[in-house]
Amino acid sequence: xxxxxxxxxxxxxxxxxxxxxxxxxxxxxxxxxxxxxxxxxxxxxxxxxxxxxxxxxxxxxxxxxxxxxxxxxxxxxxxxxxxxxxxxxxxxxxxxxxxxxxxxxxxxxxxxxxxxxxxxxxxxxxxxxxxxxxxxxxxxxxxxxxxxxxxxxxxxxxxxxxxxxxxxxxxxxxxxxxxxxxxxxxxxxxxxxxxxxxxxxxxxxxxxxxxxxxxxxxxxxxxxxxxxxxxxxxxxxxxxxxxxxxxxxxxxxxxxxxxxxxxxxxxxxxxxxxxxxxxxxxxxxxxxxxxxxxxxxxxxxxxxxxxxxxxxxxxxxxxxxxxxxxxxxxxxxxxxxxxxxxxxxxxxxxxxxxxxxx
Numbered sequence: 085x086x087x088x089x090x091x092x093x094x095x096x097x098x099x100x101x102x103x104x105x106x107x108x109x110x111x112x113x114x115x116x117x118x119x120x121x122x123x124x125x126x127x128x129x130x131x132x133x134x135x136x137x138x139x140x141x142x143x144x145x146x147x148x149x150x151x152x153x154x155x156x157x158x159x160x161x162x163x164x165x166x167x168x169x170x171x172x173x174x175x176x177x178x179x180x181x182x183x184x185x186x187x188x189x190x191x192x193x194x195x196x197x198x199x200x201x202x203x204x205x206x207x208x209x210x211x212x213x214x215x216x217x218x219x220x221x222x223x224x225x226x227x228x229x230x231x232x233x234x235x236x237x238x239x240x241x242x243x244x245x246x247x248x249x250x251x252x253x254x255x256x257x258x259x260x261x262x263x264x265x266x267x268x269x270x271x272x273x274x275x276x277x278x279x280x281x282x283x284x285x286x287x288x289x290x291x292x293x294x295x296x297x298x299x300x301x302x303x304x305x306x307x308x309x310x311x312x313x314x315x316x317x318x319x320x321x322x323x324x325x326x327x328x329x330x331x332x333x334x335x336x337x338x339x340x341x342x343x344x345x346x347x348x349x350x351x352x353x354x355x356x357x358x359x360x361x362x363x364x365x366x367x368x369x370x371x372x373x374x375x376x377x378x379x380x381x382x383x384x385x386x387x388x389x390x391x392x393x394x395x396x397x398x399x400x401x402x403x404x405x406x407x408x409x410x411x412x413x414x415x416x417x418x419x420x421x422x423x424x425x426x427x428x429x430x431x432x433x434x435x436x437x438x439x440x441x442x
Contacts, residue, residue, distance in 0.1 A: 112397075116442050118238030119212050119271070120434055121227055122198050123243045123256045124389065126219030127188030131178045136170035142219045148255035148362075151318070155293045180395040190216070193389035194244070196422035197430060205433045210442065212236055215382050218256045225263035232271055238441050239271045242434060244388040246285060247331065249325035250279035276437045280328035281335060284432040288425035289332075289385050290339035297381065301403060304381035304415070306346055306372055309333045311386040312393060313360040315353035326361055332385050349374075350382075353393050361430075373409035380406055383417040390419045390427070 097390040126140035144150055144161055198215035205211040212234055216227035231239055241260055245252045257275055264270050279285050296306065311329040314337050319326045340347070354366035365424030372380060382402065397437045399416035406414045 087408045090434075103184075111191065111268045114235030115221065115237045116210070116233075117212055117235040117237070118210055119214060119234075119239040120201070120438070121224075121231060121239055121241050121260075122194060122213070122215040122225055122430070123200070123224065123241060123260070124190060124194045124215070124217055125252065125256075125391070126179060126217035127190045128174075129220055130186070131174040131181055133174060136174040136177070137166055139220050140170055140173065140285070141166055146219075146251075146255055148258065149251045151315075158192055171181075176392060176396050178401070180317065180392060187400035188391070189395065190389050190391040192420050193419075197244070197389065197396055197426065199423045200427040201430050201434065208442065212439075217339045218259050223343075224256070224259045225266075228260060228263050228271070232267075234389055237271050238274075240276060240434065240441075242276040242430065242437075243278075244342060244430070245324050245386070246278060246282075246388065247280050247328040247386055249313070250318065250323055251314060253278060253333060263372045276433050278328060279429070280332045282429065282433065285429045286332070286335045286339055288420055288423075288429050289336050289361045289383070291425055292420060292423070293336075293340060293381075293383060293417055296415070298411075300415055302379050302382075302413045304379045305377050305382055306348060307340075308338060308348045308350055308365065308368065308380065308382045310352050310382060310384050310398065311361075313353050313364070315356075316359045318360065329386060336385060352397060365398075366402060369405050369411075372411050373406045373411040376410070378411055379413040380411055381417060383386070384419060387419045388430075389421055 126139065126143070129135045141161075148307075150157055150161075177188060180189055180190055181187075185192055191362065193422075194215050194217070198213050202213040205213060207242065212231060214227045216222050218222040218224065228239065239255065243253045243256045245256070248254075260273070293307070311333075314323065314325060329351075332348060337344070337347040348363075348368060350363050350365040351361040354360045354364065369380070369382075382398055384398060385419045387394050394416070403414045403416070403431055420429060
């Protein structure tokens with residue numbers, strides 16, 4: 085005899101169920117859940133040479149990240165960069181490594197963000213929250229499969245990048261779509277858009293600045309909003325990243341009530357010899373210090389979670405540049421991370437994009 089199997093209708097309450105008759109011997113079917121998958125960049129599995137090499141090879145082999153012809157890039161990457169860079173970057177990661185969990189801070193914080201978001205949805209049994217990385221572990225493919233195994237036939241992908249870029253948002257989506265290409269029965273998928281001008285995001289950034297500065301015994305003469313850089317040619321090819329960063333910077337400056345002289349927008353983390361988006365963060369910090377600025381604060385609005393580029397490069401290298409050139413007081417304002425304000429932002433985006441599914 086056919087056995088009844090209950091599945092929630094797409095827009096029904098738990099009390100309104102439809103019954104599907106499965107044939108005798110039909111494999112079990114899990115369905116009716118909604119998955120939310122937070123996506124972030126990734127982190128090496130360890131600080132040793134081979135862990136760093138695996139991470140860098142996967143990252144720097146991504147054609148969304150490095151748009152150099154393969155014939156030129158392959159020998160440079162494999163014969164030079166992957167021979168020398170893993171050791172140096174491993175030492176950098178070791179300075180910020182979460183030794184208690186033996187993982188990079190980006191992984192720790194992204195997990196905390198997922199757990200924080202899950203608490204906000206605790207009363208909604210239909211929603212399952214998970215997280216994944218574009219590079220290394222946990223992989224996007226494995227977490228999509230894990231959501232499906234729990235009955236998620238609808239999945240919302242939430243790239244944790246406030247500003248769209250081909251090298252971040254697009255490649256995160258590509259990885260998810262590659263996983264879907266292997267599946268016979270795909271889930272229905274939505275992708276949350278970038279949120280450069282999301283009111284909850286701007287409010288959270290402004291509140292984080294006010295709270296942090298209130299805890300200092302000095303007031304900054306200048307606040308720098310630094311964003312991760314990209315080659316200038318990517319902008320010229322049509323990438324909207326630069327424009328979205330400028331919009332966030334303007335909205336944050338207006339929310340704080342700062343004038344343009346006190347609030348600077350810069351770009352960090354250059355790689356290679358091509359010109360990147362300017363003004364450069366390190367050059368701006370050096371120039372400010374040499375001009376007589378003694379008190380400087382810095383925030384990185386483009387990072388939803390602190391990582392090597394913020395903890396080691398900004399709070400380490402740029403602090404040293406500022407102090408070496410005459411600056412006296414320097415303070416890095418942490419990313420939103422898994423703070424209440426940070427989870428408020430992710431929740432606002434998630435609930436908006438789940439409309440019609442819940």
